[in-house]
Amino acid sequence: MSNKTFIPQTTPYHWEDIPVLAYKETGTHFSKITRQVLFEGGEKIGCQLRYFEVEPGGHSTLEKHDHVHNVMILRGKGEAFVGSEVRAVSAFDLVYIPSMTWHQFRANAGETLGFLCLVNCERDRPILPTAEDLAALQAHARVAGFIRV
């Protein structure tokens, strides 16, 4: 995106000249999710603000990484898994995802789930769960029923 000063919302959850992108370039460990980069960040500000939107039934990747996420739900309802907890989330709730903590968002409440996600511009690549990681996660019944890979 450019560094235009004013970037109006043109239609709900779409912004002028901000393209709707693939969630990730490759992979099959996510479903029905798109990405828009609202603010790229750069020399004078070290973070990037993205808007992710998950269609009903979709989910983000189950992953962890050294960098942290600051999330604000912007639209709809769903559930989020962070660490060992699954919690219902809805518009304007906040979710802090600590470093090296498994997390996943699901639009599992019959609604589109949209959320802002703030990250450092410079960050490590996400780690996907191994079979051993999954076995450990699945030891918790609530988590086992929630996660999608």
Add this chain to the structure above:
Amino acid sequence: MSNKTFIPQTTPYHWEDIPVLAYKETGTHFSKITRQVLFEGGEKIGCQLRYFEVEPGGHSTLEKHDHVHNVMILRGKGEAFVGSEVRAVSAFDLVYIPSMTWHQFRANAGETLGFLCLVNCERDRPILPTAEDLAALQAHARVAGFIRV
């Protein structure tokens, strides 16, 4: 605020255990505006996310600084002045405020104006306009009619 994982919105535009703060500690160059720090930032993420809310008739400080702002309007309507332009803004519009650029938000549309503002955790102090700065700003009729000091 803590680093709690889940921070629900408790009532509209208020969040669990996040206090509503004075906009700034001192000064009279703003009006009817509050601040909530949604994410403090810290060791693993270099930015802070704040929510500012301006009552109808209120305004933020007319100021500039080296650091930049990434703003998303979250609630209501108003107008924003950035650089040399005054523009109507409403919920979910984005505003990028470049370095060393005069800016001010006003809730001048009869509605409460709430906005997210992303900044670096480490940042310089804002600069207020001198009499000479104000004279230069007031050379533009649209700007002269908008700014409040």
